[in-house]
Amino acid sequence: MDALTALATPRRREILRLVWTREAPAGDIHRALPDVSFAAISQHLAVLAGAGLVDVRKEGRHRYYRARPESLGDLRSWLEATWDDALYRLKVQAELEQARRGPRPLRRPRRLPRRGSTPP
Amino acid sequence: MDALTALATPRRREILRLVWTREAPAGDIHRALPDVSFAAISQHLAVLAGAGLVDVRKEGRHRYYRARPESLGDLRSWLEATWDDALYRLKVQAELEQARRGPRPLRRPRRLPRRGSTPP
DNA sequence: ATTTTATTTAAGTATTTACTAAACTAACAT
DNA sequence: ATGTTAGTTTAGTAAATACTTAAATAAAAT
Numbered sequence: 662m663d664a665l666t667a668l669a670t671p672r673r674r675e676i677l678r679l680v681w682t683r684e685a686p687a688g689d690i691h692r693a694l695p696d697v698s699f700a701a702i703s704q705h706l707a708v709l710a711g712a713g714l715v716d717v718r719k720e721g722r723h724r725y726y727r728a729r730p731e732s733l734g735d736l737r738s739w740l741e742a743t744w745d746d747a748l749y750r751l752k753v754q755a756e757l758e759q760a761r762r763g764p765r766p767l768r769r770p771r772r773l774p775r776r777g778s779t780p781p
Numbered sequence: 782m783d784a785l786t787a788l789a790t791p792r793r794r795e796i797l798r799l800v801w802t803r804e805a806p807a808g809d810i811h812r813a814l815p816d817v818s819f820a821a822i823s824q825h826l827a828v829l830a831g832a833g834l835v836d837v838r839k840e841g842r843h844r845y846y847r848a849r850p851e852s853l854g855d856l857r858s859w860l861e862a863t864w865d866d867a868l869y870r871l872k873v874q875a876e877l878e879q880a881r882r883g884p885r886p887l888r889r890p891r892r893l894p895r896r897g898s899t900p901p
Numbered sequence: 902a903t904t905t906t907a908t909t910t911a912a913g914t915a916t917t918t919a920c921t922a923a924a925c926t927a928a929c930a931t
Numbered sequence: 932a933t934g935t936t937a938g939t940t941t942a943g944t945a946a947a948t949a950c951t952t953a954a955a956t957a958a959a960a961t
Contacts, residue, residue, distance in 0.1 A: 699909090
């Protein structure tokens with residue numbers, strides 16, 4: 662998910678916020694962030710577009726940018742797919758255990774006395 | 782939210798995955814990712830810990846790392862607080878509209894070079 | 902056609918970051 | 932004490948990235 666890379670910098674988060682609820686031409690965005698050059702804004706917008714976080718609409722000599730709110734949904738889906746999926750977790754655990762090069766399960770700090778109970 | 786910065790690189794996402802369901806000592810993580818030095822793993826873990834994405838537990842000469850799944854919840858909360866809040870949206874729109882009419886300090890290279898002007 | 906406006910692209914610099922190797926610390930064992 | 936193991940920190944480098952100014956493109960106005 663490339664969106665995470667695009668969202669990594671505060672500047673791009675700020676830009677994305679500015680076009681979150683409605684589209685705006687690049688010039689307005691630039692004027693709202695006066696300490697950065699127009700060129701930089703344009704480059705950031707390109708990154709955001711590349712990550713699917715914004716759409717562009719060309720009209721005359723303006724380019725209107727607008728966030729794609731669904732992309733956040735995609736982000737959430739990715740988070741859940743990566744980390745909430747039971748099969749995935751098992752696979753990851755297997756990787757770790759193999760790295761450990763030991764037949765024994767991962768060490769547990771203190772093992773309560775057990776009798777025939779099934780582990781989770 | 783610094784978590785976005787920490788999650789920006791695939792390497793750290795991979796590391797976070799490895800400790801998502803259970804804790805693991807840094808050495809195991811290193812062995813599971815054999816193409817990276819131990820030092821690099823340690824540094825990535827420090828970043829993840831700094832962002833609140835993992836916890837550390839010291840035991841003997843081991844350091845056990847474990848993801849903090851709540852931190853993802855925090856991330857989602859942040860996303861929603863930043864982008865789904867109606868008041869916030871209004872504020873952002875106001876900023877943009879003000880930028881639109883009423884040109885604030887425009888940051889373009891000034892023309893009209895004056896004779897005898899002192900450049901920076 | 903020339904100029905103006907809106908924006909992108911190019912080229913270069915500076916800062917940041919991901920990495921490595923080596924030095925260091927801390928806990929344990931001998 | 933010395934050595935070993937687990938991990939971090941430091942110092943340095945190479946690559947990526949954010950930024951700049953300047954030049955290029957493209958539509959509209961003159």
